[in-house]
Amino acid sequence: MSEKYVQNKSIKLWTEAFGDPKDPSVILISGAASQGISWSVDFCNLLADKGFYIVRFDSRDTGLSTHVDFTKHPYKMNDMADDVIEIMNSYGFEKTHIVGTSMGGYIAQILSIDHPSRVQSLTLIMSTMDFTPQVYSFMGMSTAFLSLSGSRPEAIEQLKNLLSGTDLSDPEVWMTKSLKMIQIFSGDQAPFDEEEHRKILKLAFDRMNPSVPIKTPHNHALASGFGPTQFAVQKIKCPTLIIHGSNDPIIPVDHAHATAKAIPHSEKFIIEGMGHARPRVYDSVLADRLGKFWKNEKDA
8 A cells, every 4th residue: 555645636535555556446435524434444355355456544634634724724525526627637537446435425416517528437435416415404494394304403413412522632532422423423333333433533543633612624525515515316327326224313224215216227235234434334335245346337
């Protein structure tokens, strides 16, 4: 694996690659406020071992990438999609397989619709074509009249608790809040290994810039506020795989069914019991399904 920084105007993006550069390329996009290391080294190596060149990265306002004063320099999700294009250009990828989880799926859909010639295939993991119910849930508004489900109240409550301004000078308080949030996001069926998540969170905490306000990574929520919250996914023409957990409390599984139905020629893969998290217990099943999807697309 090798690290390098990619520049997009004033934004510097930390990236790391795994595998053989001569293999077909894949870019992994993390969820809101989530660092690139949320795609673990072991998982990236699993994918690389299947014959693919894997790139993970810290989105702007996370980890080792540039942090922004959003009040002075607001940005949109389209700008974050442009970050991915610059990563592709820097690595010399004419086209690549794009994988986005949760909000990363938001960015991945923008790429597939606005830059179709650059996207070899699209994979959406625990994401949706319509984030409206989740926005309403976060704002405390009823989603009863919407066609897709909102987030579970207990998950939104814990997310707001973490966003309330935890002081980074007390890492244990931040750790406790984060673990509680991940446990609730995981749902009540998936296994929850506290020690596994504690190790990942410790690494994430060590990569944070202590001079940056705790709320800075959540500029992503502000950026998504510029919209859209719905996507014209019928415009997506590349091969598409929808992966979702059956017990997702943030973006319930009916979003996966609706998204797969709306995207022409898409495939759907539901993982029983999985919530809105990717603990390592699911690494093998995810890597196997992704490897099969990319290989079938390559051989088609």
